[in-house]
Amino acid sequence: MSHRFAFILLLHCIVNDAVSQRKPLPVIDMHLHALQLKKSMTAPIKIGAPFRDLGLHDPKDNYSDEFDAALLTSKWADHYLVSPTTNDSLRLLTFAALDKHNVYGVTSGDIETVRQWKKEAGSRIIPAIYWDFNSAKKEKLTIDSLEKLFTSGEFKVFGEVTIQYEGYSASDSAFDSYLALAERLDIPVGIHIGCGSPGAPYKGSPGYRARLHSPLVLEEALLRHPKLRIYAMHAGWPMLDDMLATLYTHPQLYVDIAAICFMIPQKEFYFYLERLVNAGFGKRIMFGSDNMIWPGAIDAGIKAINKAAFLTQDQKRDILFNNAARFLRLSEETIRKMH
Numbered sequence: 001m002s003h004r005f006a007f008i009l010l011l012h013c014i015v016n017d018a019v020s021q022r023k024p025l026p027v028i029d030m031h032l033h034a035l036q037l038k039k040s041m042t043a044p045i046k047i048g049a050p051f052r053d054l055g056l057h058d059p060k061d062n063y064s065d066e067f068d069a070a071l072l073t074s075k076w077a078d079h080y081l082v083s084p085t086t087n088d089s090l091r092l093l094t095f096a097a098l099d100k101h102n103v104y105g106v107t108s109g110d111i112e113t114v115r116q117w118k119k120e121a122g123s124r125i126i127p128a129i130y131w132d133f134n135s136a137k138k139e140k141l142t143i144d145s146l147e148k149l150f151t152s153g154e155f156k157v158f159g160e161v162t163i164q165y166e167g168y169s170a171s172d173s174a175f176d177s178y179l180a181l182a183e184r185l186d187i188p189v190g191i192h193i194g195c196g197s198p199g200a201p202y203k204g205s206p207g208y209r210a211r212l213h214s215p216l217v218l219e220e221a222l223l224r225h226p227k228l229r230i231y232a233m234h235a236g237w238p239m240l241d242d243m244l245a246t247l248y249t250h251p252q253l254y255v256d257i258a259a260i261c262f263m264i265p266q267k268e269f270y271f272y273l274e275r276l277v278n279a280g281f282g283k284r285i286m287f288g289s290d291n292m293i294w295p296g297a298i299d300a301g302i303k304a305i306n307k308a309a310f311l312t313q314d315q316k317r318d319i320l321f322n323n324a325a326r327f328l329r330l331s332e333e334t335i336r337k338m339h
């Protein structure tokens, strides 16, 4: 081996080593959950990634049972993610996915679980408040206690707000004082507008209505609270025209693409995302995984964006990071540390 060749080889190894150790470009996941597995989840549960179809239902049968059975057998999907079966593995696999893709996640769940995750994963976790009327009662998340959690600086985002499951829209007067609080404290709000679990009213959410998928239900809330930073989680899927009209009319509104990025048939996700981008809203779309009990959702969601042939490199970076960094008003210093 000549000296020259040995030197080039050495250089090659050094460069390769540096490349393999370099962190990937950062990603902000606007929609991550820190959950505890329920007792019924000790058998692995499969979620379509994506679903091929969303099932048939004969009304003589119980839809809830059919749905649960389908998730145990992966009947509705050719590709699927499998849930871990212990809380430790759920948490650690999620942290591993965050590290692998250099992800910072706006993370909601019950307060103590979010605190535990934050303690263990540090800056990877951006603590957020999961909220609906029911969980507010359980966790005593009143206006006063929320104000303390936000002004202490511990919790940064108010969301996921899932009152759609309870039959409420964001513009309902019962929710207004919470929006007023978020506006006054300048706390970003993430509200579930769009797809929940299929057949939700037939399995535990009797107040759930299809019409509440429409982002049009946000309008009065947006007009009453014009300084509010707010994003429609799940981008109002599948109400495409309503979403476009709402984004067009309310320029402060952002969306995330949580769950739809990995769960719905990919052709449909790409069709929906491409329309949002083509219509001129590429600067207001943010990545979200909606990882609940499937840490693989983070990887699947990021891959779906990176593989989207209709997006430029800049548009992908906007969705994966830049739009959320702007929306969250991250400082240059914070952004620098994330790289």
Ligand SMILES: [Zn+2]
Binding pocket: 160, 192, 233, 234
């Ligand atoms: Zn949601």
